[in-house]
Amino acid sequence: MSEWETVIGLEVHAELATETKMFSGAPNKFGSEPNTNVDPVSLGLPGSLPVLNEKAVELAIRLGIALNCDIRPSVFSRKNYFYPDMPKDYQVSQYDEPINIDGFLELPDGTRIGIERAHLEEDTGKSTHVGGDGRITGAQYSLVDYNRAGVPLLEIVSRPDLRSAADARAYVAELRAILVAAEVSDGKMEEGSLRVDANVSVRRSPDDPFGTRCEIKNLNSLRSLGRAIEYEANRQIDLLEAGESVRQETRHWDENDGRTHTMRVKEEADDYRYFPEPDLVPLDPDREWIEQIRAAMPVLPAERRTRLAAAAGVELPHDGVTLVVERGQDEQALAAVNAGGDPARVLVHIEQNLAGDGGADLAPGRLAALVALETGGTLTPTQAKEVLAEMLTSDAAPEEIAAAKGFEAMDTGDLTALVDGIIDGHPDEWAQLAEAHAADDQKKLKKLSGFFTGQVMRQSQGKANGKLVADRIQERLQT
């Protein structure tokens, strides 16, 4: 199996974060009562006409800039097919002249994935088929909610440059981060703001031509995306290894049984009879406007990772950096470092201890103050973590919280006495340690000094500073 290569191209539909719909003033809002965010245009009432939402164009341009695309004059077309959740029985979409073409997205590991196009189109309504198997054929009746009809979308089509499920996941995660950072979309997969279709094929060698591909739909999370691609690639490999062939078709991912199932075979594909939408004029954004948008672009994830890695003194790719940027907590980290916090400890705390609710809201100055207590030896890492948790719900200074928890560092004299007492109380172990020290037996040395440190920690109830304990043990060994 290992000689097979999986080839993946992704089509991502992102709902745009506009106030109103693509072609009318009806609200673009998720979770409202069915058929309340509608007007004559989004219901496709006779006589209604579309008027392009300028904000949607601005967001498309923003994404085009973020994905290094060529931003071009474009034309809207009508894609004609009958379906009850499509009010006009055609979808207004950009077809042969899309706004963004020929870009790329860089994965955190530096791999460049080509972007074929990122074009504007309107979303459809949402059908619920009652009875039968849940599809329109055989349903007893169907309900349609047109709240989503006319919501602006960007369809972002990658080139078939992805080679694994992990790559595909990384691509969508990165694209999502870009969409959110550029305020193009809220990127919520669970609300359908981001929907992914995957084109998957396999081939024996990278030198072979592409194999026959299948398009997988219904991928509602990164986890589904990864699982579905792996399942589908294996299915195709099994077919080919059994001497059969892959049929080009659209397949539906079933989260419950963990398989993909045939939805429709490509030969049945509709003829959409595209033609230029006569109710809209060609879109030719002013170059000056594009440059204004470019100048106002926020810093994007890739640059933010570089910036954070430099501040934290780590090399890219770095999982902690990727995660902190993905969660949008890199500004918090940079500010804490600027406020004097030790960069490595700041990064660790944000990555591990500030991931939950309210973590992102912690003032960088307070985080820096906590880290200072830790690096100064007042708090152990374990104590620091505990104090940090409390800081999320309390306005008290870290020193006060530490004091309230009884986390004052031990007086150096007390600590020395405690260490010496434990050494004296364990003469056999101490003799072994001294022996290991003399023989430079690192393994044994580590084990035995760990024993003494552990005893000190237990007796001090964790208040002893580990570094000072180690220093005292060293001192005794030298004498």
Next chain:
Amino acid sequence: MSSYLSARELAAGVRAGEWSAASSLEEYLGAIDESDGEVHAFNVVTADDARATAAAIDEAVAAGRDPGPLAGVPVALKDNLCTHGVATTCSSLILEGWVPPYDATVVSRLREAGALIVGKTNLDEFAMAGSTENSAFGPTRNPHDTTRVPGGSSGGSAASVAAGFTPLALGSDTGGSIRQPAALCGVVGMKPTYGRVSRYGLVAFASSLDQIGPFARTVDDAALLFEVIAGRDPLDATSIPEPVPAVSEQLDRGVEGLRVGVVGELMGEGIAPDVAARVHEASEALRAAGAKVEDASVPASIFGLSAYYLIAPAEASSNLARFDGVRYGLRVDAPNTNDMMVATRTQGFGAEVKRRIMLGTYALSAGYYDAYYGKAQKVRTLIIRDFAAAYDRFDVLLSPTSPTTAFPLGDKTADPMAMYMNDVCTIPSNLSGDPAISVPYGTGDDGLPVGVQVLAPALGEEVMFRVAATLEASVS
């Protein structure tokens, strides 16, 4: 009294308090009552709404307010213009029971101007065809001879003005649907420059060709109504921002020095000799009034009909897809959604609409697009170019509006091609997007009205109306 007044005079009297909107309205409603049974201009008469508006206008005048330039003037609307709270049928069964929740932009502008909307007029279903026989509610008859058609598709609006039911009416013109019935009914009908008048609320037939325009008994009244409805509308992306010229103020300027071209391609084969004779007389009248009249040529215009009958059905096939029984109008029940859509459309659309949907679907299909829709668009570009070249030499062009006078009911219903030929003179300006107006100019050998068409370049309404006014004054 009122039915002899122009719309401008009627409104002036109402605004001055010389007579009431309410009482003059009754005269018009009386005429409709008396004769529309025979003419069938209206699908619905909204007498109560009109009376309420008239009363409000009279109150406004009494209170010293000006209700606007169309104060108290009854206006009929083609029944493909959306009217809030009043059924809009497009003379089709498929819109059965649908009541728009909004007014078309032109309807809002009429209301703001003080007009009284007295009803919705009959049309060929979805504005397709040119005789108003092709309506789910039966044909409209020509008030000049009720055995004859009024033309179409805005036949109801043309007949309403010709019969004296209303001084003004609105129609829509996709391939001549205002100008041709105006010619056949002996009234003035005008198609503005594409984008001059908002299409918001006009149920689309062919979006790139449709324009709303006025019917009136006089050129001056048509100019008045044009000024009320024209102008940029943010609800229509294809509406143009250019300010609307005050055409009414220019009507008296005459045609001295204007260069007028008679379009040779639209004067030959298929044009009845009596119609061609009236066009020649019209050109002579303009020459006598000081214009320089010469023969003109728009070579590609002879391909207009062929291009039109690909582009218009292609757009229509898409525009009419939404009538699927899901959201509004007729629904014919069936075991599943797809069958329901098929049954609804089969029962709801008439034969001509189905014919055009099929033509258009075919023209857009994969493998045929380039040969049909694509080629038609190229012809359209040629026509635009040829008109532009003609307007380098001429200020306006002249042609017949319709090849013949009004023909008998049933004469062409069995022969779609013969019906399509009606539009040969009017279609080119829909393809080019330029304005054109039909002015009554005498009668044919059968004593029925003949219309002469004045064509002008885009945004050339002012000069076009001047020429129309000169022609109107020259006819006895």
